[in-house]
Amino acid sequence: MKSTKDTYVDAIRGNDSSLKLEDKEKQLEIINDFVIELFSKVTIDEIVWCIAKKVIARLGFVDCVVYLYDEAENVFIQKAAHGPKNPIEFDIKNPIKIAIGEGIVGSVAKSRKGEIVSDTRLDARYVIDDDYRLSEIAVPIYHEDQVIAVIDSEHPEVDFYTPDHLELLKSIAAISATKIMHAKAMGRIQEYQKNLELEVTKKTQELQNTISKLKKSNEDLESFAYAASHDLQEPIRTIASYLQLIKKREKNLSVESGEFIDFAVDGSIRMRRLLEGLLAYSKLKKIDEEFEVICMDHILEVIKANLYTQIQETQAKISVNNLGKIVGDKTQILQLFQNLISNAIKFRKKDEAPVIEISMIEKPKLKVFKIKDQGIGIDTSFYEKIFSLFSRLNTIDKFSGSGIGLALCKKIVENHNGEIDLKSEINKGTTFFISLPVI
Ligand SMILES: Nc1ncnc2c1ncn2[C@@H]1O[C@H](COP(=O)(O)OP(=O)(O)OP(=O)(O)O)[C@@H](O)[C@H]1O
Ligand SMILES: [Mg+2]
Structure with a gap:
């Protein structure tokens, strides 16, 4: 007579198809091995094949099919098998579809209760797949009230399946349910991520266009x-x-x-100045090849010489504090600082000599130049507006100009990948900040 152990070993090898599982310990061992195996499975496909190959095969069942619910078609489709329905590797022969309520598989899907049919000849629900077999066991895999899959096995002998088989398959189904739900959620996340990536690529392309x-x-x-x-x-x-x-x-x-x-x-002269300004603005181009090392203290000397008459007439005091060197387009940088200094002189308080301080502070990867005056100041609400072409805050009889200077300054700073900003207080003065990256 064979020992329980020998019987089980035979079962693992598939030698004894009429094995009845009596040994609870062995059941636990199968469940345990299945759980360990399941750890490494990620996709739903991998999980259902794991059920068919790692559990059913070990139970000595001659045939088994795992049906998976297909939401789009509202049917159960054969997805994994052991036995005649699985001739090679992970392939399934003629996978059939079963509607909810149809056959024994469809019935357990509907009732969510596992069933043993001891003699299929006496059960009108029995549906022949690849062969006529005399007994069947079907167990649903479900999560909450949703049936995800059905494990189904048929055997040529009458009354083959035992309550132990049913219990074991129920445990396997319960464990698989959680894992399949997790895989489904992961699949949805991956799909969402993929869609998101596609959307980002599409939007980036649109933005580039x-x-x-x-x-x-x-x-x-x-x-x-x-x-x-x-x-x-x-x-x-x-x-x-x-x-x-x-x-x-x-x-x-x-x-x-x-x-x-x-x-x-007079009007035509002003119009000519406007046109000259516009011409200068449209000519401003970023030409990196013309960038060179510029000594800012020297630039300031040139500017002071250019604005000599204005400085003399207004008695302007201009202090310059060690400005260092930058890399840029010399003509444009000169134009930038000259426009700002000329504004600082022009927009002075009535009957007061302008006092202007020009300094520089070094920040990591940046040089920030400050042009500070004690003039009439600018209201906060106009900080953005003054950089637009032709925008002026004062009437022509009070202060001359075309409103082009700061638009030019902004474009020059942008040509140098920098930023221009200001802080001002009415009747106290204005400070312009020019931040230029250190190249
Ligand atoms: N330092 C400053 N103090 C007070 N207001 C200023 C100062 N700089 C500019 N503004 C205001 O910003 C407006 C725009 O300046 P911008 O240099 O573009 O034009 P403008 O000096 O009037 O004319 P242009 O520079 O073409 O001769 C000025 O008209 C003035 O109202
Ligand atoms: Mg100006």
């Missing part, structure tokens, strides 16, 4: 501004010269008419 379009339209606008400001200068000059000629030649011109001509000439 928009940037290219914007760049192109900016270039178009700049070349238009250049052409317009360049070509309009000549007719303006002609209008002014002919008006002046009329005034000179016309002896009987009334005083009033003479004044009107002067206004018109």
